[in-house]
Amino acid sequence: MASIKDLTERIVNFRDKREWKKYHTPKNLALSLVVEVGELLELLQWMTDEEILKKCVEESYREKLEEELADVAIYLFLLSHELNIDLERAIAKKIRKNEEKYPVDKVKGIYKKYTEL
Numbered sequence: 001m002a003s004i005k006d007l008t009e010r011i012v013n014f015r016d017k018r019e020w021k022k023y024h025t026p027k028n029l030a031l032s033l034v035v036e037v038g039e040l041l042e043l044l045q046w047m048t049d050e051e052i053l054k055k056c057v058e059e060s061y062r063e064k065l066e067e068e069l070a071d072v073a074i075y076l077f078l079l080s081h082e083l084n085i086d087l088e089r090a091i092a093k094k095i096r097k098n099e100e101k102y103p104v105d106k107v108k109g110i111y112k113k114y115t116e117l
């Protein structure tokens with residue numbers, strides 16, 4: 001499987017060959033990310049979680065979900081790239097922070113925020 005770094009390189013290459021960098025300001029990319037999250041949510045709208053999971057086995061629905069998830073990831077990777085943020089490192093750092101904030105013995109099966117523990 002390709003790393004986030006490899007995928008970002010492909011996306012940036014795709015973008016730069018088309019001379020679209022001029023549109024990819026941090027604010028425009030953040031807005032585009034939210035637009036794509038909206039498109040993803042539209043696929044889930046009005047259905048229960050049970051209905052969503054059931055529908056997920058339908059090939060055409062699954063394909064649409066995959067496309068919107070990919071769109072979200074693409075804008076996330078582009079935004080991180082433009083802000084010069086190493087997303088792999090940032091995610092690893094955040095996971096470590098969450099592991100410290102939410103020790104298994106204190107939160108197992110409990111959804112409380114760390115400030116309420």
Ligand SMILES: [Mg+2]
Binds near residue numbers: 036039067068071
């Ligand atoms: Mg989309």
